[in-house]
Amino acid sequence: xxxxxxxxxxxxxxxxxxxxxxxxxxxxxxxxxxxxxxxxxxxxxxxxxxxxxxxxxxxxxxxxxxxxxxxxxxxxxxxxxxxxxxxxxxxxxxxxxxxxxxxxxxxxxxxxxxxxxxxxxxxxxxxxxxxxxxxxxxxxxxxxxxxxxxxxxxxxxxxxxxxxxxxxxxxxx
Numbered sequence: 001x002x003x004x005x006x007x008x009x010x011x012x013x014x015x016x017x018x019x020x021x022x023x024x025x026x027x028x029x030x031x032x033x034x035x036x037x038x039x040x041x042x043x044x045x046x047x048x049x050x051x052x053x054x055x056x057x058x059x060x061x062x063x064x065x066x067x068x069x070x071x072x073x074x075x076x077x078x079x080x081x082x083x084x085x086x087x088x089x090x091x092x093x094x095x096x097x098x099x100x101x102x103x104x105x106x107x108x109x110x111x112x113x114x115x116x117x118x119x120x121x122x123x124x125x126x127x128x129x130x131x132x133x134x135x136x137x138x139x140x141x142x143x144x145x146x147x148x149x150x151x152x153x154x155x156x157x158x159x160x161x162x163x164x165x166x167x168x169x170x171x172x173x
Contacts, residue, residue, distance in 0.1 A: 008039035030098045031107070031115030037138060041097045048074070052089040078143040102127065102149070103137035111151040112159060126152045 011019060023038055032038055048070075055067050067086060074080040078100050080088050098104060103119045106127055112118035119137045121127050127134055129141065130148040141149065151159075 007043060008036050009043050010039060026094065026098065029115075030101070030104055031119050031137075033119075033137075038094070040138075041094055045092060045094055045097055048092065049090055052086050055086060076142055076144075077140055078146070097140075100140050101137065102129070102134060102139040102141050105141050105146065105149060106151070109149065110159075111149075111156065117159075121151060121155060126155045128152075 013019070023035055026032070026038055027035065051070055055063055055070070058066075070089065071080065071084055071086075074089060074092075075082055075084065079092060079096055099108075103115060103122060106112055106121065107115045107118040111127070112121055122137045122139075123135055125133050125135050128148075128150050129139070129145050
């Protein structure tokens, strides 16, 4: 039997005002459902940066191999350019990881008017990555999959119709 464990870590200082304000800003900007989604991304970023920090004091063939693996993986995920270094890994931010979520990419490509509408399209099964229907808004889109993201054709018509309708309302006002 597979044991599931939580993939997020709550903040140590629960009532830190600056952190709470920043979390609210990110939740609103990226359309996150709750803070656990943000904490999961922060935990993943901490894990990636810890791996990079553990490689810094090493030397020799082992360091080169592990560094190459890490950079190749982060390149495939679309987080780093092809000729990146360990310093680039250490300079990654939470926003860089949040930009690679399917929900954000669907919104940025214009398939949805808002981030929350993009989330709704994904959860309702209207978004495809290649030939697969993806219903997970937090799915990390890999570099090669970006051009294969599409929305059901009838939903594209809906988005176009509502955006034209809202433009007409703005023009009339």
